[in-house]
Amino acid sequence: MKSSVDRKPLTLAGAINEAFSVMLKEDERVLLLGEDIGQNGGVFRVTEGLLEAFGEDRVIDTPLSEAGFVGAAIGMAANGLKPVVEIQFLGFIYPAYEQLMTHAVRLRSRTMGHFTVPIVIRAPYGAGVRAPEIHCDSTESIFTHMPGLKVVCPSSPYDAKGLMISAIEDPDPVLFLEPMRQYRSNAEDVPEGIYTVEIGKGKKILEGEDVTIITWGAMVSVSMKAAEALVQKNVSCEVIDLRTLSPIDENLIASSVQKTGRTVIVQESHPQSSVANDIISIINETSFLYQKAPAAKVSGFDMPVPYFGYEDFYLPTPERVVKAVMDVVNF
Incomplete structure (x- = not known):
């Protein structure tokens, strides 16, 4: 067995x-x-x-x-x-x-x-x-x-x-x-067999010093591609996979953004009334005085997801994430 x-x-x-x-x-x-x-x-x-x-x-x-x-x-x-x-x-x-x-x-x-x-x-x-x-x-x-x-x-x-x-x-x-x-x-x-991952606990999947990228779901792979590209620009990214959106891991968010002082949140959803906005509130409440730049977010758009090939214009891409990271680095 x-x-x-x-x-x-x-x-x-x-x-x-x-x-x-x-x-x-x-x-x-x-x-x-x-x-x-x-x-x-x-x-x-x-x-x-x-x-x-x-x-x-x-x-x-x-x-x-x-x-x-x-x-x-x-x-x-x-x-x-x-x-x-x-x-x-x-x-x-x-x-x-x-x-x-x-x-x-x-x-x-x-x-x-x-x-x-x-x-x-x-x-x-x-x-x-x-x-x-x-x-x-x-x-x-x-x-x-x-x-x-x-x-x-x-x-x-x-x-x-x-x-x-x-x-x-x-x-x-x-x-x-x-x-x-x-x-x-x-x-x-x-x-194999039974094991558990705790609900409410995120995961740091890449250590970094300059910027924290916070993300989840399919945007994790997009964020990792961006982090790899940013190495060529001498920018060290810390990437957080939240894994759970409610309850959200406030301690992990705070500890990371207090270390780096800069944050980019990457989500597929619409920007208005989004989880990214909740994360920015957590940063303001726990870590405001540590920040070197306003937190940025890379999102879909406030519109229904478009048909077929137009999805590529709607979804966040590594290139959009790289731009957002460079904006907060150069703030």
Whole structure:
């Protein structure tokens, strides 16, 4: 028998699939729900093979009704089960917004702690895969504004598996955002068996001295390419992958920006009312007197994500990140 320290290379999609497999084996209360997740294995085949392994009572194909099956899953969670619900794309979650905001995040306080809602809502999100309208939204800040809902966004296979297991074990609702561009962009060694990555803790993925780049999801790889290019300009970047957007790792943000004195935040979402704005507030509250330049952000634009080839003009690029970094360095 293999131990939990044995490793095998997995993509982000494969790591999430393995997280489901080990948790379905470990805990009979865990079940999966969503449109086409059973026979078809989901739009991105993240649940492929699980119906055959665990049966239709544990891997459930639902009707085309996000409000309906999210509401049903909230009831399941309140009654002792641990449902993991797939929304095919984040842009399809809006019909279920009422179920999340009115019921899932309030039930613990409404019942004075007598009930919790251990539900995971997982959704592919983000542009860059040439999908149609509404399939490419990056509207995570809508959900970070829901007290009682944790919002998680891994960028790597290792983090994806560990965070998914943590999300399933969490007693409260978790929105698990999966960057579509990262599903099969690379593979890395991932431990077999059960391990966890703590929700609410970010990760420093590159040490640096001159500028802190704060990012998450698919923008991590964009930021790393920018940091590599900036070495040629004698600029040393520290890159932070937040991993969790709510609760956000304020201590990691503060310690890094106090060291470098300069910050660039890279996000795919719209700039207005965004997570980047929340990060700037954290910097002002914890580290204002350490700053050598105003914090900058590189974002999408305040418009719907455009169709197909025009995505490239909408999305942050390494070149845009390099420019923002040089602006704060030369402030």
